[in-house]
Amino acid sequence: MQTRDIFANISPLDHRYSRRKKNFDEIGKYLSENATIKFQAEVELALVKVLAERGMAPKQAPAEVEKAIAELTTEEVYEEEAKTKHNIRALVNCIQKKVSEETRPYIHFTATSYDIVDTANSLRYQKAAEELILPKLKELHQSWTEIALREKDRVQIGRTHGQHAVPVTFGFTIAEYVARLGERIEEIEAKTEKLVGKFAGAVGAYNASGIFFEDPEEFEKEVLAELGLKPGEHSTQIVQAEPMTDFIHALVSTFSVLAAFADDMRQLQRSEIAEIGEHFGKDQVGSSTMPHKRNPINYENVKSLWKAFMPQMTTVYMDQLSEHQRDLTNSASSRFIPELITALLSAAARLTRVSSKMAVDQENIKKNFEQNKKMIVAEPLYILLAAAGHPDAHEAVRKLTLKAQATELSLRELVDQSQELQGYWDKFTEKQKELILNPERYTGIAAEKTEKIVKNWQQKFNYDLKTEVL
Numbered sequence: 001m002q003t004r005d006i007f008a009n010i011s012p013l014d015h016r017y018s019r020r021k022k023n024f025d026e027i028g029k030y031l032s033e034n035a036t037i038k039f040q041a042e043v044e045l046a047l048v049k050v051l052a053e054r055g056m057a058p059k060q061a062p063a064e065v066e067k068a069i070a071e072l073t074t075e076e077v078y079e080e081e082a083k084t085k086h087n088i089r090a091l092v093n094c095i096q097k098k099v100s101e102e103t104r105p106y107i108h109f110t111a112t113s114y115d116i117v118d119t120a121n122s123l124r125y126q127k128a129a130e131e132l133i134l135p136k137l138k139e140l141h142q143s144w145t146e147i148a149l150r151e152k153d154r155v156q157i158g159r160t161h162g163q164h165a166v167p168v169t170f171g172f173t174i175a176e177y178v179a180r181l182g183e184r185i186e187e188i189e190a191k192t193e194k195l196v197g198k199f200a201g202a203v204g205a206y207n208a209s210g211i212f213f214e215d216p217e218e219f220e221k222e223v224l225a226e227l228g229l230k231p232g233e234h235s236t237q238i239v240q241a242e243p244m245t246d247f248i249h250a251l252v253s254t255f256s257v258l259a260a261f262a263d264d265m266r267q268l269q270r271s272e273i274a275e276i277g278e279h280f281g282k283d284q285v286g287s288s289t290m291p292h293k294r295n296p297i298n299y300e301n302v303k304s305l306w307k308a309f310m311p312q313m314t315t316v317y318m319d320q321l322s323e324h325q326r327d328l329t330n331s332a333s334s335r336f337i338p339e340l341i342t343a344l345l346s347a348a349a350r351l352t353r354v355s356s357k358m359a360v361d362q363e364n365i366k367k368n369f370e371q372n373k374k375m376i377v378a379e380p381l382y383i384l385l386a387a388a389g390h391p392d393a394h395e396a397v398r399k400l401t402l403k404a405q406a407t408e409l410s411l412r413e414l415v416d417q418s419q420e421l422q423g424y425w426d427k428f429t430e431k432q433k434e435l436i437l438n439p440e441r442y443t444g445i446a447a448e449k450t451e452k453i454v455k456n457w458q459q460k461f462n463y464d465l466k467t468e469v470l
Contacts, residue, residue, distance in 0.1 A: 031338035068098035119197030259306035
């Protein structure tokens with residue numbers, strides 16, 4: 001029995017980021033070269049089915065072709081291509097060798113190569129999205145909703161520009177990514193549905209099919225309907241580029257959300273912050289020379305993968321340009337799209353694993369909040385002073401913050417000492433005073449907003465959240 005040597009591969013996506021056999025086989029079903037040949041052959045089969053239904057091809061032709069492509073191997077197609085120097089002609093030749101003489105003429109009948117190539121790519125990426133990409137992303141998304149709901153009331157210092165700002169909750173921090181990833185998932189769903197195929201011939205004008213069919217556009221629709229696809233409004237030798245461009249953009253922008261989450265969580269693991277932690281195996285090593293280190297390797301890996309594949313979007317944009325009815329400048333570059341999808345899946349799987357074991361350090365998150373506790377009430381204090389009639393509240397509080405930084409006194413204590421602010425404190429309601437005296441209560445509607453976001457996506461995606469989280 002032949003075994004797969006993953007370390008003989010060139011791409012690190014094979015030997016490093018998809019090395020689990022289950023993952024490798026699952027992804028390969030849609031994105032491998034075997035899958036490329038399989039989906040192209042499926043398009044050829046759809047053509048023969050419609051020809052037989054219309055009475056042009058023999059009734060037994062679809063069964064013959066189906067049996068032929070079941071026996072087809074990628075290796076034999078590549079061996080044939082070595083002779084023909086043309087990949088689709090090689091595929092056609094290999095199928096024709098396996099069927100009867102009566103069926104052979106109808107393999108690839110009226111088709112051009114990119115009727116097959118572009119339609120097959122739309123089909124396999126649509127299937128990959130529906131059966132692999134979206135389920136994996138929703139699995140990650142659900143893990144984030146559970147963290148957000150669990151941590152909706154845990155007070156955390158908010159940060160802008162890397163500086164302590166005003167309080168939020170950790171659940172609210174995670175809810176940002178629940179909302180962003182949820183919207184991206186919906187965008188992938190929408191753009192997946194818009195992927196199109198074509199069966200319009202060499203220049204897209206139905207020249208060949210128009211010889212045989214009164215309405216070649218209807219013939220095209222019938223062939224694509226066999227595959228669950230629709231034609232675009234206009235094709236040349238290739239399908240219009242925008243549906244695929246939009247689909248890939250949805251994937252890349254989703255990857256960016258994953259990278260942003262990873263970067264935020266990586267920063268929260270810094271030694272001087274240490275508000276969360278990754279699960280660390282008992283035999284895991286953080287450094288080859290510093291035994292005490294526990295590196296945020298999973299989050300760093302996700303950001304690193306994003307850096308490698310995000311720029312590929314530029315290439316996809318460039319592939320929108322094809323001279324006249326078609327040139328070959330996308331023939332190589334478009335073959336790398338499966339790598340981008342594989343990297344996204346790897347990142348999603350990694351984040352799902354680490355998110356499911358995320359540990360929140362309650363002591364450190366509280367300690368970091370307490371660090372600037374006496375200063376973070378500056379915002380509510382200035383707003384309340386302004387509401388109470390102070391003519392230049394922002395400047396007054398700015399001066400108090402400078403004084404507070406130079407002393408051990410809190411802003412509340414400095415308000416009592418300030419002649420300028422005499423009488424204003426008494427104008428505050430008890431609830432307003434409480435916010436100044438207990439800054440941890442100044443979290444706005446962070447908890448309520450978090451819960452609202454989680455429930456929104458729970459309903460949209462029909463999540464069954466863990467009972468201990470609820």
